[in-house]
Amino acid sequence: MNESVSGLSAEESDLLQKARKLFAAGRYPQAAELFKELLNRSDNSDYRDQLAQCYLQWALNTAGQGRLKQAGPLWEAYAAYAQTPLVAQDKYISWLLAEREFSKAYPALEKLGAAQLDHQFPELAVLLGFLLVSGNTALASHLPPDSALFRHWQFVKAALAAYRDGRFEACKQALKSLPYRSAFRDFRILLRAQLCPDPAEAQLSKIPESSPYRSAADAAIASLQAGAELVASLAKLEPHHRRVVAIACGLSANQIQLVETVSGESGWLTDKVRFYLALQYRSLFGPEAAQAFCLGRLAHYPDGFQDYLNYFGTANAFEENRIHALLCEKAKNSHDAQRYWRRCIEILQGNGTTENRKIAMILRHMAALVPREEAVDLLVESLDYDAAHKESYLGILTFYGLEQPDSAQYEHWLERSLKGFPHDVDILVNAVKSAAKRKSIGQIREYARALLNIDPANKTAKQQLFGDYVAQARRLISSENYAAAEERLQSAEQCIVEKEQRAQLDLLRGVYCRPVQERGQFDKQTIDALEKLGDDPVSKQFQLLMESALLNRPCPVSLPVEDAELTSRQLKHLIALIEYYDEQSIGGNCLAEALNQIGKPVKHSIARLAKNEALMLSWCGVLERVGHFDLLRHCVALAGEPDKKPIWLYYKTLAGCHGDVSRLDHITLFQLQNAMAEARAENDSKAVLLIGRLIERSQIASDPFVFKQEVSAVDSHSQSEDLYEALFGHIPAEAMEKLERKVRDIMLETDPVQFAEQAMRRYAASNDIQTLRLLFDDPDFFASAALLEAAEQLQIDIGVAMKDVVARFTHTLS
């Protein structure tokens, strides 16, 4: 439609331009109007063709929208203006058939030649075949009698007749007469699947989506299914097919109703829908299964709880609270879960001692849901109900021994555990470790031997006995009783569990366990012993320094370590060595001293390895453990951005205060609290534990009550605490809870130093900045300012303004 418009009048040319534009834009009705007008002006064949094209596209468009009834006349209009051969004749016939306009459809069919139907319009042939199969047999007489479709219909007709009569073998034979390429190919697949349903699904899936047999194929597949698969397939079927299959499968009215309900839900069934379907059809599912399903579903649809109770009820108050507790757990609402479990315990307590085991079990379960410091109390409580539960003792020992060390509590619980389980490996391991910590040699031997009687390969017992033999050997070396020392070393050899121990024995034998006069600095025995220590001179020197210090002798060998550079493997080895000597609790000052002597090569080695964060953290960990804060500071400074990960703030703080947590100010504590929250959000449980412990140690170190007891004086801290109470004591508990939550949020969002700076800027106009600066050093003033900020953000009127806070606290400055 892009022909030249020269030679036309301006008006006609304009009209033609417009018509073409409308056609190109898909506005066929308007384009057709203009072409008709042009045709009225001059009977131009081009105009006729273009008008015909308008009608054709308009018809196809209309049919595409499903308006088949309107599409037919539009195609007829196209045919009136178009020259032969006409296009989309097959479409036109299919529209007429769909609208049951047989009086037009049949003559149109009769105009088709056999070749045209079989080769040009295969889709129409398939559709006509489908109609024949569906019982529209009158159609056959209007087909070209020489067409393949007509011929194939005769075979299909015979197959269908045989099938209806139950003569399946004859049916198969009739189908065999159909050639591979046939308009009835999909029907043949469908009918064969009925005759031999075993691999039916695979056969039926070959029928293409565009085939008129597709939905019958889906129905046939569904009819072979069962269970949830059947329901899902039925839900997708057309209503008529759904009914046919439901009846064919022998579904009950209740089942059919459930299928219809599921079909009515578009797509995925929500938890709510599933919950109510199980309630509504509980007789179909079985009341017990439906109840169990609904109970489980409540975790995802808690609003259904009342309906659940209405339909199923609960056996008793215990059960109701138990369900509530479990649902709260699923919703990660630990606080309410604990509350409901407590109610369960109260109910069980009312039943006497028979329920003690259940109570203990609930308490242990609750312990698993709360932070460790709360968990330990629950474990202790559980032992009142089940004193023979070993894991609870071990949990308590781990808590007081490792997580929040408290030696008095640890010893108390160890004693109780040993009384209950004197021959238990785990408890004895705890006992050995505790004895080692207390350097109680007699107990170490006693428990270690008891342990080895039960478990001859026990690592802890062997390690402790090894340490004991080596200590004895050292004493004997010091008294120059080398033969006896060698005996001890041989005994120690029997207890070796790690390679560091072997190296230690080799060193003791090669360098120390012989008279001084027999040794030269680099004699063969010394060189051999040093060889066995590996390739790293720094670690070798460290070991020599340690062993010499432990023997109270000068170091016999001085290796050239100043310019040595450790690889990451060697640094890891050094870390293991430091831990090894520290574990044996024989390090003391000599560990720090030995580290000082190898400080230079270590410092420039870690400078090179600073990017290896895991290694740096291991190094920091061991330095903290042995209390070498100078090296720790050096390591933190090298770590790049130490504030990046919460754990780095922990080491930075520790190095900054040289391990003296009482020196931490409240700003640092706030920063640590932020870091702890950040670590918690990042699931970094190690950082949470370490920072939490640091904060707690700091709080204990600066506890005003301890101070009061010791000094018997009223300190300024308690005074400001009273001020805080005087200022905010009137706020209802509920509002206070909200405010405190908000304060926590503010502190998480804003760095405490930044918060103080912002507040000072904000209130500087009405207050002396120096006074404010001093006031912000008081943690209670800081907390008051944060509370005011929280109240402002939450728009809660607490009746206190900054000027009131400043006025109250200013007195404390004098």
Added chain:
Amino acid sequence: MLKHTPYQIIGVGEDAADAEIKQAYLQLAKRHPPDCDQLQFRRIRQAYELIKDEESRLHYALFDLPDIEFELLLDDAFRRETPAQAMAPGDFMQLFAEESVNSALAKSGR
């Protein structure tokens, strides 16, 4: 009936003793070895673990919240007692009734 509790899966009563439960479990495991139906074997094994001794049974009674898939309910409610068979010719021909023809014609006309 849908076997959803570990007792039902193992096929013992809720008051069964350890030995009875173990016996039933071993018999069941023999009937459904892992190399034949791993899923079923796992289901049986998990059920046994939940009730194998008194401690486990108490734990199950106190802290278990059933978690049944809706599909499992449907599987049970729409299970077939006999293997699936082809549709009867009468039912099959119903798939080509007028409603189906209308929908096929409407689809093909587009």
